[in-house]
Amino acid sequence: MSRSAEAVHETLRHSEGFRSAQDIFTEMRADGAKIGLTTVYRALQALSDDGRVDVLRTDDGESVYRACATGDHHHHLVCRHCGHTVEVAGPDVERWAERVAAQNGFTEITHTVEVFGTCNSCTASAER
Amino acid sequence: MSRSAEAVHETLRHSEGFRSAQDIFTEMRADGAKIGLTTVYRALQALSDDGRVDVLRTDDGESVYRACATGDHHHHLVCRHCGHTVEVAGPDVERWAERVAAQNGFTEITHTVEVFGTCNSCTASAER
DNA sequence: GGTCAAAATGAAAACGGTTGTCAAAGTCAG
DNA sequence: CTGACTTTGACAACCGTTTTCATTTTGACC
Ligand SMILES: [Zn+2]
Ligand SMILES: [Zn+2]
Ligand SMILES: [Zn+2]
Ligand SMILES: [Zn+2]
Numbered sequence: 001m002s003r004s005a006e007a008v009h010e011t012l013r014h015s016e017g018f019r020s021a022q023d024i025f026t027e028m029r030a031d032g033a034k035i036g037l038t039t040v041y042r043a044l045q046a047l048s049d050d051g052r053v054d055v056l057r058t059d060d061g062e063s064v065y066r067a068c069a070t071g072d073h074h075h076h077l078v079c080r081h082c083g084h085t086v087e088v089a090g091p092d093v094e095r096w097a098e099r100v101a102a103q104n105g106f107t108e109i110t111h112t113v114e115v116f117g118t119c120n121s122c123t124a125s126a127e128r
Numbered sequence: 129m130s131r132s133a134e135a136v137h138e139t140l141r142h143s144e145g146f147r148s149a150q151d152i153f154t155e156m157r158a159d160g161a162k163i164g165l166t167t168v169y170r171a172l173q174a175l176s177d178d179g180r181v182d183v184l185r186t187d188d189g190e191s192v193y194r195a196c197a198t199g200d201h202h203h204h205l206v207c208r209h210c211g212h213t214v215e216v217a218g219p220d221v222e223r224w225a226e227r228v229a230a231q232n233g234f235t236e237i238t239h240t241v242e243v244f245g246t247c248n249s250c251t252a253s254a255e256r
Numbered sequence: 257g258g259t260c261a262a263a264a265t266g267a268a269a270a271c272g273g274t275t276g277t278c279a280a281a282g283t284c285a286g
Numbered sequence: 287c288t289g290a291c292t293t294t295g296a297c298a299a300c301c302g303t304t305t306t307c308a309t310t311t312t313g314a315c316c
Pocket of ligand 3: 246
């Protein structure tokens with residue numbers, strides 16, 4: 001793993017929620033890092049290939065990345081306002097996916113499961 | 129709803145799986161329809177706003193559309209080879225999502241749940 | 257130190273799906 | 287038929303991402 005990839009990973013580990021390549025690039029530059037946008041993209045690619053960061057797509061088609069605490073399979077509960085993210089295990093969902101797939105003769109299953117909502121601190125701010 | 133939007137909806141209803149705007153455009157043109165790509169995009173936008181078609185994003189960032197049989201909330205089991213799609217209800221997943229959200233203080237939940245796999249007819253072809 | 261090949265880098269160009277523009281065509285009530 | 291309003295579609299613009307390719311950095315070997 002290249003030096004820049006480590007730097008990108010480091011930046012990501014200091015972030016709470018999912019961040020876009022542009023976000024990361026801008027932040028690293030602001031912090032004085034000499035890095036190009038292309039390199040950030042390449043680093044994110046490598047990191048996600050290695051399973052060291054999770055990727056998901058926003059509604060508007062942007063890829064966003066996060067350095068999750070666990071390398072094990074998990075899903076996310078994401079605040080759509082502040083980006084605050086909680087990693088959640090979903091044994092029930094895993095079983096449901098396998099069952100429904102088996103019932104319909106599907107094999108080699110993969111799945112995407114993400115939950116979006118408003119976190120309690122954002123709810124509090126809105127009420128204030 | 130405009131005339132073209134109905135035509136797009138009609139084309140979509142004759143399709144089995146999820147189709148891209150380009151796909152639909154190409155097929156309609158091949159069938160002799162006089163329609164522009166822009167209009168197809170506008171129709172798909174309108175149809176999905178009205179909940180008459182479902183949209184999902186492929187891994188490579190393309191939006192694909194499908195006229196599902198039910199207007200009720202449901203998820204999809206999609207064959208990643210032939211696109212064959214089964215609509216599935218997921219009461220267990222719905223409950224799981226609400227529970228995990230509540231446990232973490234999240235409200236106003238939405239979720240995306242899609243299952244991808246290989247359908248039995250594609251498994252059969254591969255073995256042949 | 258020096259040499260050199262392989263790997264990494266980044267500015268700029270290309271790419272591809274999608275959206276915006278705007279003038280032309282269609283629709284329809286009066 | 288007229289005029290207002292809507293719909294259409296060729297084309298350009300947009301934007302996140304990938305590719306290109308010349309330059310720089312790295313690291314093994316001397
Ligand atoms: Zn929040
Ligand atoms: Zn899972
Ligand atoms: Zn199939
Ligand atoms: Zn659901």
